[in-house]
Amino acid sequence: MTSxxxxxxxxxxxxxxxxxxxxPDQNRGGAPAAFRAEPDGFDRVxxxxxxxxxxxxxxxxxxxxxxxxVVEILKGYEFYKPVHETIYLAIVxxxxxxxxxxxxxxxxxxxxxxxxxxIGGASYLHTLVQSVPTAANAPYYAEIVRDKWKLRQAIEAxxxxxxxxxxxxxxxxxxxxxxxxxxxxxxxxxxxGKDPAGWDTPMEELIEAxxxxxxxxxxxxxxxxxxxxxxxxxxVPGHLVILAGRPGMGKSVALLDLMRHLAVVHDRPAAFVSLxxxxxxxxxxxxxxxxxxxxxxxxxxxxDDGQWKKYDxxxxxxxxxxxxxxxxxxxxxxxxxxxxxxxxxxxxxxPNALAIDYLQIVKPDGQGRGGNRTNEVDAIARGLxxxxxxxxxxxxxxxxxxRQTTGRESKVPQLxxxxxxxxxxQAADAVILLHREDYYEPESERAGEIDMIVAKNRExxxxxxxxxFRGRFSKIEAMGQDF
Numbered sequence: 001m002t003s004x005x006x007x008x009x010x011x012x013x014x015x016x017x018x019x020x021x022x023x024p025d026q027n028r029g030g031a032p033a034a035f036r037a038e039p040d041g042f043d044r045v046x047x048x049x050x051x052x053x054x055x056x057x058x059x060x061x062x063x064x065x066x067x068x069x070v071v072e073i074l075k076g077y078e079f080y081k082p083v084h085e086t087i088y089l090a091i092v093x094x095x096x097x098x099x100x101x102x103x104x105x106x107x108x109x110x111x112x113x114x115x116x117x118x119i120g121g122a123s124y125l126h127t128l129v130q131s132v133p134t135a136a137n138a139p140y141y142a143e144i145v146r147d148k149w150k151l152r153q154a155i156e157a158x159x160x161x162x163x164x165x166x167x168x169x170x171x172x173x174x175x176x177x178x179x180x181x182x183x184x185x186x187x188x189x190x191x192x193g194k195d196p197a198g199w200d201t202p203m204e205e206l207i208e209a210x211x212x213x214x215x216x217x218x219x220x221x222x223x224x225x226x227x228x229x230x231x232x233x234x235x236v237p238g239h240l241v242i243l244a245g246r247p248g249m250g251k252s253v254a255l256l257d258l259m260r261h262l263a264v265v266h267d268r269p270a271a272f273v274s275l276x277x278x279x280x281x282x283x284x285x286x287x288x289x290x291x292x293x294x295x296x297x298x299x300x301x302x303x304d305d306g307q308w309k310k311y312d313x314x315x316x317x318x319x320x321x322x323x324x325x326x327x328x329x330x331x332x333x334x335x336x337x338x339x340x341x342x343x344x345x346x347x348x349x350x351p352n353a354l355a356i357d358y359l360q361i362v363k364p365d366g367q368g369r370g371g372n373r374t375n376e377v378d379a380i381a382r383g384l385x386x387x388x389x390x391x392x393x394x395x396x397x398x399x400x401x402x403r404q405t406t407g408r409e410s411k412v413p414q415l416x417x418x419x420x421x422x423x424x425x426q427a428a429d430a431v432i433l434l435h436r437e438d439y440y441e442p443e444s445e446r447a448g449e450i451d452m453i454v455a456k457n458r459e460x461x462x463x464x465x466x467x468x469f470r471g472r473f474s475k476i477e478a479m480g481q482d483f
Contacts, residue, residue, distance in 0.1 A: 046080070046151075046152045046155060047148045047151035047152055047155070048080035048081075048148050048152075049080075049144050049145065049148050050080075050081070051131070052141045052142075052144040052145050052148070053079055053080065053081060053084045053141075053145055054084075054127070054128055054131040054132070055131060055132045055133065055137070055138065055141040056070060056074070056088075056138055056141045056142050056145055057084060057087055057088060057091070057128045058128040058129045058130070058131050058132030058135075059132045059134075059135040059136075059137065059138030059141065060088070060091050060101065060135075060138060061091070061101060061102055061103055061106065061125065061128055061129050062102075062129060062132065062135040063135035063136075063138070064095065064101065065135075066135045066136075066138035066139075067091065067092070067095050067101065069138060069139040069142075070138050070139060070142045071092060072139075073139060073142040073143060073146055074088065074142050074145060074146060076088045076089045076092070077149075078145050078146050078148075078149035079145060079149075080148065080149075080152070083118070083119050083120065086115065086118065086119055087106075087119055087125075087128070090106065090109060090110065090113075090115075091106065094106065094109060103122070103125040103126050103128075103129055106125055107122040107125055153186055154186065157182050157183055157186050160182060161175075161178075161179040161182060161183070164178060164179065165179075177333070177335060177336055177339065178335075180339050181335050181338065181339045181342075219234065219236070220234065221233060221234035221235045221236055222235040222236070222262065222352070222353060222394055223261060223262055223265070223266045223268070224258060224261060225257050225258070225261040225265075225476070225477065225478065226452070226465060226467050226476070226477075226478045227478060228465045228478070229432075229452055229454070229465040229467075232454055232457065232460055232461060232463060232465065233430050233454065233457060233460060234459065234460060235394050235429075235430070236394065237388075237392040237393050237394055238388050238389050238392055238393075238394070238429075239388060239394045239395070239429040239430065240381075240384055240385040240388045240394075240395050240397065240427055240428050240429050240430075241394065241395070241396045241397070241428065241429060241430045241431075241432065242359070242396075242397055242398075242399050242418075242424060242425075242428040242430070242431045242432065243255060243396060243397070243398050243399070243432045243434060244398070244399040244400070244401050244413070244417075244418055244424075244431060244432070244433050244434065245398075245400075245401055245413065245433065245434035245435070246400070246401050246403075246405060246406070246413075246439070247400070248439065249434045249435070249436060249439060249450075250434050250436065250450055250469060250471075250476065251357065251358060251398035251399075251434060252274070252276075252277065252285075252357050252358075252398065253285070253469075253471070253474050253475065253476055254398075254432075254434065254452075254476055255272065255355040255357050255396055255398055256272055256282065256285055256286065256289070256355075256357075256474070257289065257475060257476050258270075258353070258355060258396055259271070259272040259323060259353065259355050259396075260286060260289060260290065260323065262352060262353055263321040263322050263323035264290060264317055264318060264321040264323065267321065267322065268322065268352040268353075269322040269323075269324075269349070269350070269351040269352050270322065270323050270324070270351050270352060270353050270354075270355070271323075271324040271326060271351040271353075271354050271355065272323070272324070272325050272326065272355045272357070273326045273327075273328065273332065273337070273354070273355065273356050273357065274325070274326070274327050274357045275327075275328070275331055275332065275356070275357060275358065275361045275362065276357065276358065276361060277327070277357070278327060279325055279327045282325050282327070283325070284298045284299060284474075285474035286318065286323075286325075286474075287311065287314070287318070288472075288473050288474045288475070289473055289474045289475040290314045290317070290318055291307070291310040291311045291313070291314045292310060292473050292475075293307045293310055293311065293473070294472045294473065295472060295473070295474055296472065322351075324351065331361070331362070331363045332362060332363060333362065333363045333364065333365045334362060334365060334379070334380055334383030334384065334387070335365050335383075337354075337356075337362075337383075337384075337387060338383075338387055338390070341354070341387065341391050345391060350391060350393060351393065352393065352394075353393060353394045353395075353396065354387075354393060354394075354395050354396070355395075355396045355397070355398075356384065356395065356396070356397040356398070357397075357398045358397065358398035358399060358400065359377070359380060359381065359384065359397040359398065359399045359400075359424065360377060360380075360399060360400050362380045362384075364376040364379065364380065365379075377423065377424065378422075378423035381423045381424045381426075381427040381428070382423060382427050384397055384427070385427040385428070399418060399424055401413050401417040401418060401433070402417050402418070404417060405417050406440075411435070411439075411440050412435055412451075412453070413433040413434075413435055413453065413455075414433070414455070415431060415433070415455045415456060417433075418431070425456060428456060428458075429456075429457075429458040429459065430454065430456055430457045430458065431454075431455050431456040432452050432453065432454055432455070433452075433453040433455050434450060434451070434452060434453075435450070435451045435453060436449065436450045436451070436469055437449065448468060448469055448470070449466055449467070449468060449469060449479075450466070450467050450468070450469035450476060451464050451465070451466050452464070452465045452466075452467060466479055467479055
């Protein structure tokens with residue numbers, strides 16, 4: 001195996017489509033001049049391996065098996081020298097058409113395209129073949145090329161982070177957030193396999209995947225404490241589910257119940273992000289619901305012996321459950337949520353579901369601040385849906401309904417009552433409107449009941465699921481259970 005020695009000549013072209021005003025002199029996969037030059041004037045060359053690049057292309061010109069193996073590793077942009085990317089893409093194109101690939105056929109192809117001079121002439125193609133020790137090692141050389149590209153990507157990311165830090169009007173929190181997102185995005189991009197977006201997935205493969213899913217048996221969807229609602233929604237990864245209601249209607253109770261049921265009852269990781277309660281308040285509600293101890297007694301710290309016994313019975317179950325309660329200091333933006341999930345993804349700690357309480361108080365990101373409020377909420381709703389799809393998990397978010405519900409004779413909420421944004425309804429896979437008669441009429445015949453009105457359901461039917469609202473225990477239970 002020959003040693004791959006980096007070339008010492010600089011390449012051309014851009015690795016990233018960055019801001020040319022910010023990085024006017026970046027070269028292919030490199031860094032601005034200020035970061036390429038040593039104090040003594042020595043030019044620092046971005047990571048590359050000319051011999052590996054030559055050997056990859058030479059192997060592909062000698063063997064179609066090498067082509068098949070290399071295309072699983074490289075896309076073309078990983079080459080440091082633009083001419084090598086041009087040759088690589090031409091080889092892949094010819095191979096894809098079923099044409100023979102060798103120095104002679106490629107010379108004819110480049111001549112036909114008028115690019116034979118651009119790639120250094122026919123002699124350069126023969127040089128590629130002569131430089132490869134053996135075509136069988138082409139995949140190994142391709143890994144070297146990809147690793148050098150990753151290093152250039154890391155250098156570029158670091159340069160961009162440095163530039164943000166030096167900006168005169170830089171906000172430290174925003175710079176740190178953007179830096180973390182940039183670096184975590186870079187890590188995630190390195191982990192992507194072949195055709196991650198499905199651009200080239202044939203229908204036969206999709207059909208086979210569908211058949212495998214059907215053969216796996218019934219999919220009840222994400223476990224919920226209310227069987228009728230679970231059956232109606234059949235919530236799966238990628239869904240955005242909105243639970244909407246007026247203040248005090250039970251949105252937070254419903255969200256925490258969902259995550260508590262998933263983590264404590266089914267031992268599946270769940271994350272509850274609260275933007276309006278302290279962690280102590282959430283813990284009070286969690287223990288009240290699980291141990292069935294009135295919240296009032298917990299808040300007063302006035303538990304009697306019987307209540308302590310109830311707590312003792314559930315303590316281990318709560319302690320060992322994979323539930324995370326998150327209260328971000330100073331609020332949170334969609335990019336910050338994405339960054340946290342990306343870190344968990346890298347650490348293999350993604351939850352099975354994420355709950356956000358609540359949507360309209362998620363902070364707009366730096367670009368959205370000071371803008372139109374409707375546009376800000378639209379962007380937040382779209383961002384949460386994108387997160388559900390990107391991380392392949394269901395996202396539940398509470399949303400506030402407008403005051404117009406209280407001004408009508410019928411207080412039953414409608415989709416049009418969603419406050420400040422039509423995009424919430426558009427982005428959601430399901431919208432559940434919460435309604436309690438006793439919220440408006442304490443002496444109602446339906447006191448203690450809550451209607452979960454499925455007003456939108458992209459993958460199923462709509463309807464109403466009625467459950468028992470046990471406010472003093474911060475709990476919603478399926479009808480028919482002993483209260």
